[in-house]
Amino acid sequence: MGGRGRGSKSRTQRKHFRDGRENVWKRSKSDSPADGNSAATAAVDRSWQPFATQNTAFDEYYKEQGIVSPEEWDTFVEVLRSPLPAAFRINSSSQFSSDIRQQLENDFTKCLQAEGADGAEIEAIRPLAWYPDNLAWHSNYSRMQLRKNQTLERFHEFLKLENEIGNITRQEAVSMVPPLFLDVRPEHFILDMCAAPGSKTFQLLEIIYQSTKPGSLPDGMVIANDLDVQRCNLLIHQTKRMCTANLIVTNNEAQQFPGCRLSKALSKHSVSEHEQSMGQLLFNRVLCDVPCSGDGTLRKAPDLWRKWSPGMGNGLHNLQIQIAMRGLALLKVGGKMVYSTCSMNPVENEAVVAEVLRKCGGSVELLDVSNELPDLVRRPGLRKWKVRDRGVWLASHKDVVKNRHFGAVPGMFPSGRTYVPPIEKDIKNENGGNSEPNQELETSNEDVDEETSDLPLERCMRIVPHDQNSGAFFIAVLQKLSPLPAIPENPKKQKNSIAKKDETQEKISDPSVEDTDEQEQESKSIVMESASEAASDIDLVDNEEEKKDVPMEVAPCDKVSTENGLEDTQVTVNGKSDPEKAVGERKLQMQGRWKGVDPVLFFNDEATINSIIEFYGIDESFPFKGHLISRNSDDNHVKRIYYISKSVKDALELNILVGQQLKIASVGLKMFERQTAIAGSDAPCAFRISSEGLPLILPHITKQILNASPVDFIHILTYKTIKFRDFVDAAFGEKASKLMMGCCVIVLKKDDDQVSSDTVKVDASTIAIGCWKGRGSLSVMVTAIDCQELLERLSVRDEGMKEIIARSKESKVLNRKDEKEEVEVTEELAAEQ
Numbered sequence: 001m002g003g004r005g006r007g008s009k010s011r012t013q014r015k016h017f018r019d020g021r022e023n024v025w026k027r028s029k030s031d032s033p034a035d036g037n038s039a040a041t042a043a044v045d046r047s048w049q050p051f052a053t054q055n056t057a058f059d060e061y062y063k064e065q066g067i068v069s070p071e072e073w074d075t076f077v078e079v080l081r082s083p084l085p086a087a088f089r090i091n092s093s094s095q096f097s098s099d100i101r102q103q104l105e106n107d108f109t110k111c112l113q114a115e116g117a118d119g120a121e122i123e124a125i126r127p128l129a130w131y132p133d134n135l136a137w138h139s140n141y142s143r144m145q146l147r148k149n150q151t152l153e154r155f156h157e158f159l160k161l162e163n164e165i166g167n168i169t170r171q172e173a174v175s176m177v178p179p180l181f182l183d184v185r186p187e188h189f190i191l192d193m194c195a196a197p198g199s200k201t202f203q204l205l206e207i208i209y210q211s212t213k214p215g216s217l218p219d220g221m222v223i224a225n226d227l228d229v230q231r232c233n234l235l236i237h238q239t240k241r242m243c244t245a246n247l248i249v250t251n252n253e254a255q256q257f258p259g260c261r262l263s264k265a266l267s268k269h270s271v272s273e274h275e276q277s278m279g280q281l282l283f284n285r286v287l288c289d290v291p292c293s294g295d296g297t298l299r300k301a302p303d304l305w306r307k308w309s310p311g312m313g314n315g316l317h318n319l320q321i322q323i324a325m326r327g328l329a330l331l332k333v334g335g336k337m338v339y340s341t342c343s344m345n346p347v348e349n350e351a352v353v354a355e356v357l358r359k360c361g362g363s364v365e366l367l368d369v370s371n372e373l374p375d376l377v378r379r380p381g382l383r384k385w386k387v388r389d390r391g392v393w394l395a396s397h398k399d400v401v402k403n404r405h406f407g408a409v410p411g412m413f414p415s416g417r418t419y420v421p422p423i424e425k426d427i428k429n430e431n432g433g434n435s436e437p438n439q440e441l442e443t444s445n446e447d448v449d450e451e452t453s454d455l456p457l458e459r460c461m462r463i464v465p466h467d468q469n470s471g472a473f474f475i476a477v478l479q480k481l482s483p484l485p486a487i488p489e490n491p492k493k494q495k496n497s498i499a500k501k502d503e504t505q506e507k508i509s510d511p512s513v514e515d516t517d518e519q520e521q522e523s524k525s526i527v528m529e530s531a532s533e534a535a536s537d538i539d540l541v542d543n544e545e546e547k548k549d550v551p552m553e554v555a556p557c558d559k560v561s562t563e564n565g566l567e568d569t570q571v572t573v574n575g576k577s578d579p580e581k582a583v584g585e586r587k588l589q590m591q592g593r594w595k596g597v598d599p600v601l602f603f604n605d606e607a608t609i610n611s612i613i614e615f616y617g618i619d620e621s622f623p624f625k626g627h628l629i630s631r632n633s634d635d636n637h638v639k640r641i642y643y644i645s646k647s648v649k650d651a652l653e654l655n656i657l658v659g660q661q662l663k664i665a666s667v668g669l670k671m672f673e674r675q676t677a678i679a680g681s682d683a684p685c686a687f688r689i690s691s692e693g694l695p696l697i698l699p700h701i702t703k704q705i706l707n708a709s710p711v712d713f714i715h716i717l718t719y720k721t722i723k724f725r726d727f728v729d730a731a732f733g734e735k736a737s738k739l740m741m742g743c744c745v746i747v748l749k750k751d752d753d754q755v756s757s758d759t760v761k762v763d764a765s766t767i768a769i770g771c772w773k774g775r776g777s778l779s780v781m782v783t784a785i786d787c788q789e790l791l792e793r794l795s796v797r798d799e800g801m802k803e804i805i806a807r808s809k810e811s812k813v814l815n816r817k818d819e820k821e822e823v824e825v826t827e828e829l830a831a832e833q
Helices: 011-018 039-046 056-065 070-080 097-115 143-148 150-165 173-180 199-209 229-240 264-269 310-329 350-360 423-430 497-509 521-529 606-616 646-657 694-700 710-719 730-737 784-797 799-832
Strands: 086-090 125-127 136-139 168-170 189-192 221-225 247-250 283-289 331-341 364-366 387-389 392-394 461-463 473-480 559-561 567-569 628-630 640-643 664-667 669-674 687-689 705-708 721-723 742-748 768-773 777-780
Touching: 056 070, 086 097, 086 173, 097 125, 097 150, 097 784, 136 173, 143 150, 150 168, 150 784, 168 199, 173 199, 173 283, 173 331, 173 473, 189 199, 199 221, 199 229, 199 283, 221 646, 229 247, 229 664, 247 646, 283 310, 310 331, 310 350, 310 387, 331 350, 350 364, 350 473, 606 687, 646 664, 669 694, 687 742, 687 768, 694 768, 705 710, 705 730, 710 721, 710 742, 710 768, 710 777, 710 784, 710 799, 784 799
Parallel strands: 189 221, 189 283, 221 247, 283 331, 705 742
Antiparallel strands: 086 136, 086 168, 125 136, 247 664, 331 473, 364 473, 387 392, 461 473, 559 567, 628 640, 640 669, 669 687, 721 777, 742 768, 768 777
């Protein structure tokens, strides 16, 4: 309806998207041989050269871990060292999702089967059997095939256009799996803890929107978080195409994600009953796709081969546990959390899940989901594995050299048991003795007994590349059965640093404890040096610690001025300001707490709101007032007004009450934009409806809206601007001329509607565009690429439309030719005179 999925992108976001990861499978010019004069050398330069895909440490490590059998090792490695096929997913909430699916099934697939490539039948496009409703597809074709096959070339252009609009999303196939096991419903509150680049977030939003009717919003919402600011920009770019009012993008540390708990003192004295409805921000579902070493993405990031080492996974183990425990702490009892990585390493996978289960006791259960998605080929999780540290294979914590305890912690091993050496050894070491054997040398596997976990880790699932020609992934589904136990601190004073780190992990697992400890430095360096250069689905950890904001002392007045000139609203009690009210032990934070981030402010300018309601005739049934926000504290200079759902509204109100704990990078659906070009004109309303917000508000508009015949609708899309007298339907042109100056909405008339009908009926199939009514003409207010895509959709949907579009384009070409000739004749006459 109006094309949900159409969204504009800011200049910064477009630049960041263009500056993304380079295709490392394509050999750069600098790597070509020095002697490029001979024909043979030139031929070599033009041909594809494989990236180095050899790593002895990788082969040795995974052969020993036994993630695949020895008989299939060669097949496993062969597939892992080949380029990854592309995959994409149809946006199920898009107005044209069924049209796009039919075009793939009936047009592209059948044409390719009939044509073949290079004299043989190819399977360049096929649906993923395990993804519901044929909404996810696999495509695998070479550049040579693309150049030689017209259908593939046409398909390639189709992909680029639909991805830009938001009707499809390019996403690695295995990356689509985790959200499917969350069992998401439209009313759920969902937290995506490490969300960038945003493909899984987009997928979660699609699911909660699936049963939503036109003009309404689901009751649930998604909070998408990422630590890295630049990756947040990419996350915003991806999710903007969804055009949703049910999303908040935040920029917080995942392992310290705020709980936004409303203190009892504040709720008792300062907050109304309505505001008390959400006393803490908890979630029905949590997606915990943690930062990892990323060796499951070797097929699309082959440069990782030369950098991979077992230490990458070891260094991230503690951070992964912290993030998972924080996710469970924020999960409601009865809710589900999916823990996932794009790594094959059991130290990052089964070991993390096992340690989380041990910390949570019986309050969390690892679910068996082997009967779900039966067509998805997956393997059960491991119950025994080893840890490799500094070239040494370790089967138990007791085998760890004492000065390496920080590098190989008990939770990495299957049993999770801690080995404490006798006191005599500690005393001897303090006196300069050497009671530990030299374990820096390679040890044989016969020297140690392998541990086996007593937890049901076979309920986890591991996807390996050669099973279904994909990347690798690990997934575990956890359900919270009861509140997490409070884990007491160790009363004994520990003499080494690892004891303090274990203490920190215990605090993080307790939902009643605020997380303030710093992240382990070794984990950070490994993430930045290795995982940052893996594929785009790997989530990164910032190099530097985020600067903590100092609570601002507030003056006893309703508004205070901050350093950046923004006004900050203070909580009031009975109409009077109360600067002494605090949240817990902290002063209530003001707007503008986060440096460099625009504040989120509820837009309450009654004059502007009333002018919008009156101009567009927005009916009273639509929840409008109280659902508008802006990012500018000066109402007179607000350029964009955003709309938020009730769930997001409640979350924002709670965030303000608890002192702006969430660092919000993006929120809300852009509903209105100030039309700066009409300053001082006769237009009674300065704000136009944005393309993103049109589908939501369209059923509730009673003014400035007209039906147009297919011919005139297509002419508007084709010509962009048409004078009132030039419309094919003269009655429509006359009605358009009588509209008030400013923004209006033109709806494509359906076959069963009367052209002259003044009543506009809106449903899920309604197609509408925003236009600008000037003094003598009507101009489309849709981007050129949106116009192109909409014309393509209409031509595919209806043969009659296809003919009208063809004639309209031909007429446009002829008109341009006539205009050019007229200009030339005029210039000749002027020259003769």
